[in-house]
Amino acid sequence: MAEVTDVRTYQLGVSRPPLAVTDLPEPEEVFGVRRLGPRELIKYAIGPSLIALGISIGSGEWLLGPQAVGQYGFVGVGWVILVSALLQTFYNVESSRYVVATGEVPVVGWGRVPPGWFLWVPISVAVVIFAFIAGGWAASAGQGVYALVHGEVAPSGAEEPRIWAIALLVLVFLITASARRISRALELANWVMVVSILTGLLLIDLFVVPWELWWDGISGFLTPAAPPEGITATQLGALAGFTALASGLNWYVMGHYRDKGYGMGYRTGFLSGLRGGGSKLEPVGMTFPDDEANTARWKRWYKLLLTDMWGVFFVGAMLGMLLPTILMAHAVETSGERPTTANVPTFVASALDSEYGSTLFYIALILGVLILFSTQLGIFEAMVRVTTDAAHATSPTLRRLIEGDPRRFYYPFMFLLMVVIAVILHLALPVNLVQWSANMSNLGALIFPFMLMYLNSKLPRPARPRPYHYVILGLNVLFFGFFFINFIADFVGDPLITF
Structure with a gap:
């Protein structure tokens, strides 16, 4: 176990400088309130889960889940969704535990795992970029915008949907550039989009979906059954990987707890937008002493984290x-x-148009665009954020070049990434791109839970996980890792298991 070697520092792991030791702040200090009641909880403390949820209600929920159910029904598919959501929410909490306890985002924390940052930080950034740069989330949003503008589904191979997808990437750039604090801008955007999406879907479902289908859907989550005959390893692995968020790569969003000011994140700074005055983002995290006062504060922060993740994200x-x-x-x-791979982004809207008229057609398209754009906003920004955090924390040369202002790296890199994704969008159908991304997310489940076990076991004693937490992290490895291995086997030849 890591020990305090000096009254002012705490060496956690290898290859990175020791963490400074100082007191945890009280939540009221961070959020600027006298008392953190239910109203203040919603207004100030809830937030990072909404950014994650905005990504979550997207490629998996609007494309892969409905496609699988539309082709194969609920039985044998629903339980995969439920297990995936449970395991991922728990994994999110464990990833965020490290952030709250140290003020370091996970991609920086991985640099403390042996043999050191020179291996794990570049690999972690590369895995995230490789998983999401395919841009299926952007291409699907572009298809929805095309249908919304023209009142019809885009013909196969049409160029205009890709132009709309690129335009939405530019919109993400503008949202982040106009923000004072980038995480706060993403929270507010997702408050609007997530509430609109869930409310709109609930009203449409209450209006058109028979009660027996509601029961089929709910019972499908709870019915253990073999996967339906004919479903492929790629489809099922993609469904598991992109249910909730992105399985083993969920950590790439949890850094928003630092920017929100949770725990030691309040001490280490945040990424500001171009309208912000800039903030000093510390390249090295901090942690807290193992004493009675800080243990009590830690319990309060951990309770807020559980509320945010289980009460908002999982539900x-x-x-x-x-x-x-x-x-x-x-x-x-x-x-x-x-539904087919080509038409699933607009299949529901077209069916509603035929049965109920153009009003529901356009409402469904608007909801679909919001769903896919919320995913696009979160994923695109997160790729830039992860790379910026990694480069800023590990390169003193870069910090000198940008004069300690991460924005000087963040925005040029976002522009470069936008150009690359614009090219890749032309290479495959949107849902094929999403399936690839989802299965690459499962690869992360073979790597990062083990690294998380190492890091969290070395946190100050009050913040360390209980023994059963390690068991559940191991279940993440087994569940999502199986789907990734089966996906690779299917990709290169024959899957290990067929359904």
Whole structure:
């Protein structure tokens, strides 16, 4: 176990400088309130889970889940969704535990795992970029905007949807550039989008979906059954990987707890937008002494973290999967057709148009665009954020060049990434790109839970996980790792298991 070697420092892991030791702040100090009651909790403390939820209610919930249910039904698919959501929410909490206890985001923390940052930080950035740069989330949003503008589904191979996808990337750039604090801008955008999405889907489902389909969807989550015959390893692995968030790569979003000011994140700074006056983002984290006062503060922060993740993210992710999938099942029933890889982004809207008229067609398209844009906003920004955090923390030369202002790296890199994604968008169908990304996310489940076990076991004693937490992290490895290995086997030849 890591020990305090000096009254002012705490050496955690290897290859990175020791953490400074100082007191945890009280939540009231961070959020600027006299008392943190229910109203203040919603207004000030809830937030990082909404950014994660905005990404979550996207590629998995609007594309992969409905496609799987539309083709194969609920039984044998629903339990995969539930298990994935449970495991991922727990994994999110464990990733965020490190952030709250040290003020370091996970990509920086990985540099403390043997043999050191020179291996794990570049690998971690590369895995995130490789998983998400395919841009299926952006291409699908572009298809939705095309249908919204023209009142019809885009013809196969049309260029205009890709132009719309690129325009939405530019919109992400503008949202971050106009912010004072980037995380806060993402929170506010997701408050609007997530509430609109869930409310809109709930009203449509109540209006058009028969109660027996509601029951089929809910019971499908709870019914253990073999995967349906004909579903491929890639489809099932993608569904598992992108249910809730991104399985083993979920850590790439948890750094927002630092910027929100949770725990020691309040001491280490945040990424500001161009309208912000700039903030001093510390390249090395801090932690707290093992004493009675700080233990009490830690328990308060950990309770807030659990509330944010289980009360908002998990509940929202399950609703975000249930509501679109029962709507898809109803669309399949009424249309007599099944969604394909090419038409799944607009399949529900087209079915509603035929059965109920153009009003629901346009409402469904608007919801679809919001769903996919919230994903686009979170993923695109997160790729830039992870790379910026990694470069800023590990390169003293870069910090000198940018004069300690991470924005001087953040925005040029965002522009470069936007150009690269704009090129890749032309290479494959959106859902194929999303399936690739989701299965690459499962690769992370073979790596990062073990690294998280190492880091969290070396936190100050009050912040360390209980023994059963390590067991559940191991279940993440087994569940998502199986799907990744099966995906690779299927990709290069024959899957290990067929359904």
